[in-house]
Each structure stands twice: as structure tokens, then as C-alpha cells.
Amino acid sequence: MSQTFKMFNLQPFLVEAVSDLGFTVPTPVQEKMIPVIKDGKSVVGQSQTGSGKTHAFLLPIFDGIDPTNHEVQAVITTPSRELAYQIYEAAKQLTSHSSADIRVRNYVGGTDKQRQIDKLQHEQPQIVIGTPGRVLDLIQSQALDIHTAKQFVVDEADMTLDLGFLEDVDKIASRMPEKLQMMVFSATIPDKLRPFLRKYLQNPVIEEIPVKSVISPTIDNWLMSTKGRSKNDLIYKLLTLGEPYLALVFANTKSRVIEIANYLKAQGLKVAVIHGGLQSRERKRVMREVQNLDFQFVVATDLAARGIDIDGVSHVINDGIPEDLDYFIHRVGRTGRKGMSGTAITLYTPDDETQIEALEEMGIKFKPKELRNGEIIDIADRNRRQKRAGHRKVELSGSLEGQINKRKKKVKPGYKRKIQDAISKEQRMERRIKQRQAHRDMKREKKARSERYK
Known part of the structure; x- marks a missing residue:
């Protein structure tokens, strides 16, 4: 010892x-x-x-x-x-x-x-x-x-x-x-x-107790867009692409858990279901079977993210991003434990962009991926167009545009820097406003969370 x-x-x-x-x-x-x-x-x-x-x-x-x-x-x-x-x-x-x-x-x-x-x-x-x-x-x-x-x-x-x-x-x-x-x-x-x-x-x-990173470095953290795709079909293909030791699929609501589980069962997969609507005896039985590796696939609400510690989870799939972003960390943390490697896959739509940015601000790094012709491939950063556009042209308020347009061919020393400082200040203000709005939105959504996670 x-x-x-x-x-x-x-x-x-x-x-x-x-x-x-x-x-x-x-x-x-x-x-x-x-x-x-x-x-x-x-x-x-x-x-x-x-x-x-x-x-x-x-x-x-x-x-x-x-x-x-x-x-x-x-x-x-x-x-x-x-x-x-x-x-x-x-x-x-x-x-x-x-x-x-x-x-x-x-x-x-x-x-x-x-x-x-x-x-x-x-x-x-x-x-x-x-x-x-x-x-x-x-x-x-x-x-x-x-x-x-x-x-x-x-x-x-x-x-x-x-x-x-x-x-x-x-x-x-x-x-x-x-x-x-x-x-x-x-x-x-x-x-x-x-x-x-x-x-x-x-x-x-x-x-x-600080963590060296928000999620374990042993976790391969993927981000995949579901735009134009059937989410249920994508989950099925991701689960059957390799040979996961034990895969957890997290959904935000009990009804969505049941929907995903029924779809996967219809495709021939043996699936365990865990949510707040199960009787205590039933939940204990399912958990015992999962721990005995009677199931390879588990679909659950966040009850399982905070409440269940299962060794050997190789894959976690997020059907969407939870309203409370702390739950994201708990979900992903089910894999990559005790030094073992794991893969976390988060599915998202354009509506989730604000929450993804909030996760990135928390220090979570994603690898953009796509399932194409039965293979997982790396793709470019989802924000590459916006970033390029940001280098070409910055949208300014009317007052700042007027300030720039009034420049003479001969300008006083420091005038250019003054303009740049004004632009930077306005951009900072806009970012703060957006962050405050996102925070308010998330607080409003939190009020309904207890019911949603049952």
C-alpha cells in the first residue's frame, strides 16, 4: 500500500x-x-x-x-x-x-x-x-x-x-x-x-478542488451536427459503428428516453432504460443487470449522470445538450474513468449554438466530426465562416461608421488607434450583453428542470 x-x-x-x-x-x-x-x-x-x-x-x-x-x-x-x-x-x-x-x-x-x-x-x-x-x-x-x-x-x-x-x-x-x-x-x-x-x-x-481539465484528458470529445438527419437513426449508427463495451445515451426528458429506446429496440438492439418514472425495485433490477453486463446499451435521463457509477463505460452519446450545463460534465464524466479511454459524442442543432459556446467558455474542447459513408471523419470548425467573415468585415454601429467615414486623407497621429479602440470597446459590450442574455435564458429554463429530468 x-x-x-x-x-x-x-x-x-x-x-x-x-x-x-x-x-x-x-x-x-x-x-x-x-x-x-x-x-x-x-x-x-x-x-x-x-x-x-x-x-x-x-x-x-x-x-x-x-x-x-x-x-x-x-x-x-x-x-x-x-x-x-x-x-x-x-x-x-x-x-x-x-x-x-x-x-x-x-x-x-x-x-x-x-x-x-x-x-x-x-x-x-x-x-x-x-x-x-x-x-x-x-x-x-x-x-x-x-x-x-x-x-x-x-x-x-x-x-x-x-x-x-x-x-x-x-x-x-x-x-x-x-x-x-x-x-x-x-x-x-x-x-x-x-x-x-x-x-x-x-x-x-x-x-x-480544481480539476486539471473540465473533462478527463482520456475522453475523446466529439461534436456532431444532426442538421438534415434523423437523430434516432444517427444514434443507432453511432452505437453499431464499432463495438462499444458499454454505451450510455443521455436524453433530457423521460419521453425522449422512451422514444430513443423504442427505436433502438425496433432495430434489434437489447437496450436498458433508466428514468425517474421507474419503480425503485425496477430501477435496482435494471442497474444490477447493467453492472452484470447483461446490456451493452443504456438510454437514460440525467438521473444516471449524477447517480450511477458504472465501470467500463466506453461511449457516451448526448441526444442533446442539457439545460443545466453542469449536467453535461456529469454525463461525459461517465466514460474515461480510472485512466481508461472513452468517447463522448454530443449531437446538436443550430438552436444549440449558444449552449455550445457556453460550454467552450467553460474550457470544454470539442472535435467536430461527421458520419459519412459509414465512417467518422474530421470536419472543419463549425464557426470557420463566421471567423473568416470577422476578419473581412466587422459590423459597426451607425455612430462608429460615421466616425470612420469622416476621416480626411490627412489624419492626426493616434486617430487610427482611437478608432480601433472604439471598435474593440463596442464589441466587448455586445459580447457582455449576449452573455447576460444567455445567462438569463438559462436561468428561466432551469425553473422547469426538475420536472424535465424525472
Whole structure:
């Protein structure tokens, strides 16, 4: 085992557990967060998906658990069932290496609440993992007793806010002791999240874990226009062009997921479908089959982008660009993990141009591609004509054109530079106006996002 993990002074069973997982060197978020959490400080960790944050909080929590204390000691909430199951599986893997019995329980919607209440009457877990709604439900039913907990993790806080669960998290936190170690992890820190953070976190350690690039350098990131083509047919051809190990197709709505899946099934492909409309038992069954590689193709809403961690995804296809651009990063981040190569393909129409430019401003680089005669070929940058036109002629306001047209054959020194500065200033102003308008448009679209992603 690498000395870098041993330097955390974790209990031997935890070092053994991470070694069994194949972890050798801590990720940046683990390196920064584990010592701080072990020290008992509240933290706000801002890091992207796939950064290793689950073990950044699980390892120090397990390190401090007292197996002889049969009360709730830590609570972890996360906004989706899939994320809860993912954390629960990671926790169970850690407990499997412990000689002492550490009770971890997972509470999510869609499961038998009465059965959970009956079990809680006899025995409280030491670590609680679950979705905010079900955890709060069990607390209000006076079955789950969390007043003894000393640690509270709010995972994927921005998604918790987006899906309307922050109020439930607030009520859960209010039932805990005043001296509480709070750990909040989030890909972004929206303004609407800040009042919650101020309410419960006194002088937290705030760590923003920078990423070397917005998406992994192991991902081949393609951009393909669907102009004049059937999008369903293009997706089918892209999926069957090579031999993907496991391919995810993301769509913005449940109805679009069903439409794509039905088309692919009609072409003879065996396709798994994941969206918010599935019952919990059905979603668990599908996920188990996907992880067992019973399916080569999965069509899903963004529920899968943030909530499901599947090893070996070789291809991701975006049926379109999500309204919330953060979801784009989470989608693409399903492939190219753990140093493996992956291919991400984003399909777009001319209407998506503003969002593509916004992604490029975030530092995401695309390779323009086209499917022609059954082959993927490189094509020129989609903006090449506009760029050339920009060199030939710049559109100016009437006042600036008049200023230029009034020039005499003999001009004062510096006049030309003055004109150029005025042009540059006007162009900057126009860019700012466009950016502000695009930002306002995206904010308006966000209001309907919760419904669209179900």
C-alpha cells in the first residue's frame, strides 16, 4: 500500500479495504479532506463527479466510529436513490474488512417503510445513509433517533437544492446536536445554497478542488451536427459503428428516453432504460443487470449522470445538450474513468449554438466530426465562416461608421488607434450583453428542470 494512504493514520482495516479496491494514491479531494475531517472540523468540499469524494468522507467517518456505542453516530443524505445505493455499497465494502460489527443502513423512497420502522424499534444503526425524504419520514415517525449523531454529510448539495430536497435536509439537521460536524459536498455552490451553509456551518474549512481539465484528458470529445438527419437513426449508427463495451445515451426528458429506446429496440438492439418514472425495485433490477453486463446499451435521463457509477463505460452519446450545463460534465464524466479511454459524442442543432459556446467558455474542447459513408471523419470548425467573415468585415454601429467615414486623407497621429479602440470597446459590450442574455435564458429554463429530468 502506498505510503500516502498510510500517512492518514487510518485504522488497519480501512487501509486494507482501500487496498482491496485497488486504490494506491489518494485523489486531491481525499488528500485535502481526510485529515481535516479526522480533525473534527466542518467542511465544504467543492469537487466534480468522479473525484473520489465518497471515500473522502467515508474513511474518516468509519475511522471514528465506536462499534460499542449502539446509537446513530453519523448521517449521510444524498438526493437520489442511486447515489444512496452507491454510497451504501462503498460503506458495506469498508465494513466487510472490520472485525467489529458496524451497522450501516440505507433508507430510500420506494422501499418498505413499515418494515424499516419495525427494525428500528429493536436496533438503531450507527451509520445512516439515505434520501432526505425517507430519512426525515423515519425521524418524524419517531423510529429513527438521530439526536446522538455527531456527523452529518450532505452529499451532492447542489443537486439536493435543484430537486427541492434542501428543506428536508434542513429539518434533519435541526434534529441533531448543536455541536455537529457538518460535511457538505457539491460540484457547484449556488447562491441559494449559501443561507443553509451559513446556518449550520461555523467557520468551515472550504476546499475547492480544481480539476486539471473540465473533462478527463482520456475522453475523446466529439461534436456532431444532426442538421438534415434523423437523430434516432444517427444514434443507432453511432452505437453499431464499432463495438462499444458499454454505451450510455443521455436524453433530457423521460419521453425522449422512451422514444430513443423504442427505436433502438425496433432495430434489434437489447437496450436498458433508466428514468425517474421507474419503480425503485425496477430501477435496482435494471442497474444490477447493467453492472452484470447483461446490456451493452443504456438510454437514460440525467438521473444516471449524477447517480450511477458504472465501470467500463466506453461511449457516451448526448441526444442533446442539457439545460443545466453542469449536467453535461456529469454525463461525459461517465466514460474515461480510472485512466481508461472513452468517447463522448454530443449531437446538436443550430438552436444549440449558444449552449455550445457556453460550454467552450467553460474550457470544454470539442472535435467536430461527421458520419459519412459509414465512417467518422474530421470536419472543419463549425464557426470557420463566421471567423473568416470577422476578419473581412466587422459590423459597426451607425455612430462608429460615421466616425470612420469622416476621416480626411490627412489624419492626426493616434486617430487610427482611437478608432480601433472604439471598435474593440463596442464589441466587448455586445459580447457582455449576449452573455447576460444567455445567462438569463438559462436561468428561466432551469425553473422547469426538475420536472424535465424525472
